[in-house]
Amino acid sequence: MRGLWQQVEQRDPFPVPDPDPADPTCDVCAALVVQRAAYHRLRDLSGVVDCNVEIRRHPHPEAVR
Structure with a gap:
């Protein structure tokens, strides 16, 4: 049963x-x-997403936004 599995690169379809x-x-x-x-x-996309969420949610005064 060798060769039945092939590793496929995972990409975000909606980057x-x-x-x-x-x-x-x-x-x-x-x-x-x-x-x-x-x-x-x-290549740790989970960590990248976590940082992006924190950057988006980090509070700043409205004048800066």
Whole structure:
């Protein structure tokens, strides 16, 4: 039964671009961007998505948005 399974590259059929931080001077957002880049290098898409969610949800004053 050898050769019945083939590994297939998994890709997101609906890719969404990584969000930019709402406030580029925010230390938390900057740390999340660095962490997200590390996850990208590791090809850990779950970690990338987690960072993107945190970046989108990180609170900033409305004037900055």
